[in-house]
Amino acid sequence: MSYFLRKLGFYAVALWAALTLNFAIPRLLPGDPVDILLAKLQQRGGTVSPETREAYSLLLGGDTTEPLWMQYVDYLKNLFRGDLGVSVSYYPAEVSDVISQSLPWTVVLVGLSTILAAVLGVTLGAFVGWKPGTWLDSLVPATTLLAAVPYFWLALILTYLLARVLGWFPMQGGYDVTLSPGWNAEFIGSAIHYGFLPALTIVLASLGGWLLGMRNMMVSTLSEDYVLTAEAKGLSPRKILRSYASRNAVLPSVAGFAISLGFVVSGSVITEQVFSYPGIGSRLLGAVQNNDYALMQGVFLFITLAVLGANLVVDMLYGVIDPRTRARS
Amino acid sequence: MTNPKIPDAPPPGTGDESRVSDTRPKSGFRMLLPTMTPWLAVGLILVVGITVFGVLAPFLVGDPDQIRDQGLSGPSAEFPLGTTQTGQDVLAQLAYATRGSLQIGLIVGVLATILSCFFGIYGAYRGRLVDEAFSLLSNVFLVIPGLPLVIVISGFVPRESRGLWTIAVVLAVTGWAASARVLRAQTLSVRNRDYVAASKVSGERPWRVILVEILPNLLPVIASQFVFAVIAAILGEAGLSFIGLGASNSSTLGTMLFYAQNGFALPLGAWWWFVPPGLMIALFGMGLSIVNFSIDEIINPKLKNMRLHRKRARKAAKLERRLAQHRAVPDPEESGR
Numbered sequence: 001m002s003y004f005l006r007k008l009g010f011y012a013v014a015l016w017a018a019l020t021l022n023f024a025i026p027r028l029l030p031g032d033p034v035d036i037l038l039a040k041l042q043q044r045g046g047t048v049s050p051e052t053r054e055a056y057s058l059l060l061g062g063d064t065t066e067p068l069w070m071q072y073v074d075y076l077k078n079l080f081r082g083d084l085g086v087s088v089s090y091y092p093a094e095v096s097d098v099i100s101q102s103l104p105w106t107v108v109l110v111g112l113s114t115i116l117a118a119v120l121g122v123t124l125g126a127f128v129g130w131k132p133g134t135w136l137d138s139l140v141p142a143t144t145l146l147a148a149v150p151y152f153w154l155a156l157i158l159t160y161l162l163a164r165v166l167g168w169f170p171m172q173g174g175y176d177v178t179l180s181p182g183w184n185a186e187f188i189g190s191a192i193h194y195g196f197l198p199a200l201t202i203v204l205a206s207l208g209g210w211l212l213g214m215r216n217m218m219v220s221t222l223s224e225d226y227v228l229t230a231e232a233k234g235l236s237p238r239k240i241l242r243s244y245a246s247r248n249a250v251l252p253s254v255a256g257f258a259i260s261l262g263f264v265v266s267g268s269v270i271t272e273q274v275f276s277y278p279g280i281g282s283r284l285l286g287a288v289q290n291n292d293y294a295l296m297q298g299v300f301l302f303i304t305l306a307v308l309g310a311n312l313v314v315d316m317l318y319g320v321i322d323p324r325t326r327a328r329s
Numbered sequence: 330m331t332n333p334k335i336p337d338a339p340p341p342g343t344g345d346e347s348r349v350s351d352t353r354p355k356s357g358f359r360m361l362l363p364t365m366t367p368w369l370a371v372g373l374i375l376v377v378g379i380t381v382f383g384v385l386a387p388f389l390v391g392d393p394d395q396i397r398d399q400g401l402s403g404p405s406a407e408f409p410l411g412t413t414q415t416g417q418d419v420l421a422q423l424a425y426a427t428r429g430s431l432q433i434g435l436i437v438g439v440l441a442t443i444l445s446c447f448f449g450i451y452g453a454y455r456g457r458l459v460d461e462a463f464s465l466l467s468n469v470f471l472v473i474p475g476l477p478l479v480i481v482i483s484g485f486v487p488r489e490s491r492g493l494w495t496i497a498v499v500l501a502v503t504g505w506a507a508s509a510r511v512l513r514a515q516t517l518s519v520r521n522r523d524y525v526a527a528s529k530v531s532g533e534r535p536w537r538v539i540l541v542e543i544l545p546n547l548l549p550v551i552a553s554q555f556v557f558a559v560i561a562a563i564l565g566e567a568g569l570s571f572i573g574l575g576a577s578n579s580s581t582l583g584t585m586l587f588y589a590q591n592g593f594a595l596p597l598g599a600w601w602w603f604v605p606p607g608l609m610i611a612l613f614g615m616g617l618s619i620v621n622f623s624i625d626e627i628i629n630p631k632l633k634n635m636r637l638h639r640k641r642a643r644k645a646a647k648l649e650r651r652l653a654q655h656r657a658v659p660d661p662e663e664s665g666r
Contacts, residue, residue, distance in 0.1 A: 010468065014468070014473065017469045141371075141372075141618075148611050148617075150567050152568065156586070159595060160595055160600060261474075262475055265476070267568075269480070288480060288481075288483075296480075303477045304474060304477070307474045
């Protein structure tokens with residue numbers, strides 16, 4: 001079977017597993033979320049008809065009148081129609097609307113800062129690994145401090161130093177609330193200004209891992225025979241660094257992208273909370289605090305979808321840049 | 330003093346492993362222990378120091394919850410780390426919180442390691458369908474983002490039944506996949522060695538082959554995965570507690586940060602309240618990661634050779650410089666340095 005088909009198949013299985021987990025969690029855990037949810041809905045002025053109750057039971061479990069597999073089929077049907085239910089905390093907005101409003105913020109913030117951190121970390125790691133034994137290299141274990149720092153704590157420290165003490169950046173929010181969102185220079189400028197601290201947090205906290213991985217691979221690649229051959233041929237060190245060593249050393253970093261992305265997404269969920277950033281992470285936490293189970297599950301599904309999609313793209317890319325993966329399968 | 334050959338023999342006092350001849354055979358047990366390097370010493374001091382602080386300090390400090398009428402105040406002689414908004418001693422809180430975080434780190438570390446050993450080693454040992462299924466399972470768990478899943482699970486568990494063990498199990502269940510993959514790869518390489526085959530042929534039962542023949546070879550890998558699991562657990566729990574989803578009656582470094590954030594420590598500039606807990610997590614994680622570097626050198630002897638090689642190269646460069654200087658300036662003071 002071709003590499004690409006195998007990968008597509010794997011992600012299809014992973015997607016199915018995520019959907020099923022989402023279905024199983026409320027049914028396996030104690031408590032009846034449907035009642036809590038309907039009570040909340042009534043408080044907000046929603047009308048609770050038997051149909052609403054049935055819809056939520058399908059989404060969250062608790063309804064035992066139907067056999068489990070029927071519930072499962074109905075749940076999948078609802079999902080494919082894009083029906084994630086009505087959000088309680090943003091009543092009467094649909095869950096999918098709430099998510100589609102906040103998703104762009106997170107995708108831009110997390111996407112840009114992850115790419116930035118990966119490029120910076122890999123480049124720095126290549127240079128540090130290229131000249132082992134220098135003073136820079138002996139400092140490498142110190143980067144583990146960066147890797148072990150909790151994202152949200154780094155966010156607190158940066159906010160304290162750069163926003164409260166120095167006053168360079170706003171402490172909270174995603175944009176200047178006096179402006180109305182739109183594609184104009186003023187609003188985008190304000191979004192960048194507000195997004196700088198969250199982005200800096202994610203870059204700083206994830207940089208260490210990239211740097212360390214790249215540096216270690218670089219050091220072991222340099223002891224390979226083909227690097228020696230390249231040196232013996234009299235190629236310039238820059239060419240060896242670029243075309244021989246770093247090209248091969250970067251492969252494990254690319255292959256390990258899935259694990260890194262999981263960490264970054266997990267970290268950024270809480271980072272958004274620190275900055276009250278209008279992204280999907282704050283929505284998730286808000287939903288948990290308000291017992292908005294429908295929104296909670298919707299956000300989880302979207303985060304999983306986004307992470308799976310990003311990993312699929314990277315895996316496909318990996319198949320292109322490393323021909324061995326295609327040859328093996 | 331003026332003899333340039335002197336630096337060849339390392340002076341006593343800077344003793345390190347370079348003095349130990351490389352040809353001397355080491356006993357099997359000795360091979361499983363890491364070499365002492367300055368960075369390993371730093372790591373061990375951090376890990377041991379913080380562990381001792383977490384275990385012993387709660388006996389030495391006062392009641393962390395006692396409310397005093399002095400309000401938010403900075404570090405002073407009476408309270409080395411100041412007080413919170415309600416006059417609670419931050420140092421006392423830090424002591425109890427460190428203990429709580431270490432406890433959860435240890436529990437989750439053990440649980441996650443057991444899970445990853447089962448799925449990684451057993452799957453790879455059985456091979457074929459079991460291996461395929463287990464490795465598919467761990468790959469799926471690997472790509473599903475952990476913390477959002479944990480948040481959703483914690484959100485569904487009612488607050489009153491959200492105890493320490495619930496959180497520990499949830500963190501372990503979502504955190505074993507990466508190490509299972511590493512263990513699987515290692516087991517696959519051990520599984521096909523001759524002595525394992527011999528043990529199988531001689532009719533040993535599977536659990537005995539795994540425990541006696543395979544497991545000892547994987548000990549360094551398991552140790553390093555355990556260390557990773559502990560770091561991940563402490564970080565994960567801190568994150569959960571920080572957003573108010575942690576165990577309901579525990580006090581950890583994450584809950585401290587939660588109260589600091591909700592007590593407006595940041596706008597009030599109470600750095601003594603929110604800096605120490607995070608720094609504690611970061612330093613402990615850093616210590617464990619550095620210890621892990623040394624474990625990695627046992628797993629992959631190439632790394633160790635590389636370090637020794639670099640060290641020799643540095644020494645040679647130094648010696649060369651000194652010789653050159655010595656030739657240029659025949660000054661006895663120079664070569665004595």
